[in-house]
Amino acid sequence: MSPRDKELMERYIYQVIRHLPKEQREEVGLELAELIGDMLEEEEAKGGATEEESAGTMEKVLTKLGSPAEFAKKYQDTSRYLIGPEYYDTWRWFLKIVMSCTAAVVVFASIVEGMQLASWHKENWSYDGIYTLEVGNAWLFPRLLGVIGSVISACLGIFAVVTLVFAVLERRKVKLDILEEKQWSISDLGDNFTGKKKGWTPGNLAPIPHKKAMLKRSECVAEIVFSILLGSLLLLTPEIFAIRYSENGVLTVVPMLNIEQWHLFTPWILLGLLFAIIDSCLCLAIGHYGKTVLVSKVVNGLLSLLCMIAFFKMQSPWNPDMFSYLKKILGDIPEAGGFLTNWNGETLTNVVLAIAVAISLVEIAVAAYKYLRYGVERQ
Amino acid sequence: MGEEKDLRDSLLMELRRGTLVLSVLSQMGTPKYGYALVQSLEEKGVEIDPNTLYPLLRRLEKQGLLQSQWETGGSKPRKYYQRTAYGDEIFVELKGQWQQLAAGMEQLWKEEEL
Helix, strand or coil: CCHHHHHHHHHHHHHHHCCCCHHHHHHHHHHHHHHHHHHHHHHHHHCCCCHHHHHCHHHHHHHHHCCHHHHHHHHCCCCCCCCCHHHHHHHHHHHHHHHHHHHHHHHHHHHHHHHHHHHHHHHHCEECCCEECCCCHHHHHHHHHHHHHHHHHHHHHHHHHHHHHHHHHHHHCCCCCCCCCCCCCCCEECCCCCCCCCCCCCEECCCCCCHHHECCHHHHHHHHHHHHHHHHHHHHCHHHCEEEEEECCEEEEEECECCCCHHHHHHHHHHHHHHHHHHHHHHHHHCECCHHHHHHHHHHHHHHHHHHHHHHHCCCCECHHHHHHHHHHHCCCCCHHHHHHHCCHHHHHHHHHHHHHHHHHHHHHHHHHHHHHHCCCCC | CHHHHHHHHHHHHHHHHHHHHHHHHHHCCCCEEHHHHHHHHHHCCCCCCHHHHHHHHHHHHHCCCEEEEEECCCCCCEEEEEECHHHHHHHHHHHHHHHHHHHHHHHHHHHHHC
């Protein structure tokens, strides 16, 4: 072999083995040298033995062998994927759970953080019986965007960590017992066709939920989003709920809520928000009406009601000055007279409570009806 | 057009891949080195690329079906592979399965022609 050919061959071999794990490199290098040597001899035997003709044979041989990267690929019997079929399902399941938990935690942390910020935001307001707006409410939107940003980056981070962990598991071929395949038999199709339940069998297959019993996922998600939005507004910027009145170029904003003592009310809002989100998440996970959904709605309704009673009855959440202010601006209008006498903190509270109770009852009634009429239950 | 060719190539490759291990095992009753195996298979009408065969030999060795030995006697060092006892067992089993499959295939085709 001419020095030039040798050089070419060694370059080729180097390109192949550099992709391989250290232990394999030397041996594979020797193998390749053997192989290329043999192929070279064959080529030289085919063609003439002249110097000019043998000059191109090494190139011919190496071209025949093909791209070193491709060659190296064939030596690598380790998975050419990050997460293989064995782990894929587990990975997805795990990812879903962890990411939703992360998102929920981040949102909650942001809300709590925002509440703390909101308390020193109050210096922007001047108070002389009613709050006069000095700074715009543009504070809320950057805050919301910030929360969304935090959620996204947290979720991306979690995605990376979980995927990394599973990629390592894949390489180590660690046996995952969590969702391990058990013996499938007839009893998996549900209704205890055979008495014994050993792992998954056809007997275990839940009956298909009735079409009309299905819970629309979009509705559950919308519920969650609405709860979070409303909750955020109530917790972070209760001032938003206000009567705005413009007179002589001066904008007066009369908050409807008792801003000064808002910290007394925020725990109840937080709790109510928590219950609502848990209920919606549960409905999202289950996907169809049934006993669990019904129980959840009842429990959520009761707990929310308790929170609301605490919220409204312990102390009036309404801005005490709102009503006197209303009297002031509406006092001139005769028709308003009756309206004003009847409306005060008590009546407003009761109205709101009544509406909330009504909504809860309707939800529970719907859940009960769907369960009883089309009721099916996963085992 | 390119997709058709890709499909054809991939189906063909799948078919060949299935027979590869058996073809190789069948030749390894006696010690052989890589390139000689390539040539002998070619002579018998079984085409195989060296860059497929060499990694395959390694894999089979790792799985315990083949054993290897470096012969440093000759002009250059050579790695010889040969079937292990386990490899013999597997080979016989695979061969039997192949014959069953082939018979089954024959049946299927016969019926088609009818």
